[in-house]
Amino acid sequence: MVTKPYEPLDPREYEEGIDVVIASVRRNSRHALDPAIKSCNLLNNIRGMQEAQSRGAIERVMLNEQGQVAEGASANVFAVRGGPGRPPARRALPAAASPS
Numbered sequence: 001m002v003t004k005p006y007e008p009l010d011p012r013e014y015e016e017g018i019d020v021v022i023a024s025v026r027r028n029s030r031h032a033l034d035p036a037i038k039s040c041n042l043l044n045n046i047r048g049m050q051e052a053q054s055r056g057a058i059e060r061v062m063l064n065e066q067g068q069v070a071e072g073a074s075a076n077v078f079a080v081r082g083g084p085g086r087p088p089a090r091r092a093l094p095a096a097a098s099p100s
Helices: 011-016 043-054
Strands: 020-022 059-063 068-072
Touching (some): 020 043, 043 059
Parallel strands (some): 020 059
């Protein structure tokens, strides 16, 4: 396990937002390794963050094998459209290629 000191975001980033990428690396399939199992098999997460950092982003979003939003690296993912933001129900959100 590797740890590092907590580094909060700049207050400006809370107002303006941060750069995020949708990683090309997919979340582990439940058929291969149940993501609910807390194991040390985090290689795909590490690869996804490396990809985000190489593209100048602070955060990455990973999709599941169906192309739906599965998770952020260190953040929750919310969709807001014309009203107050709400977290998704227990199902994954379909990924959007561009804002509508």
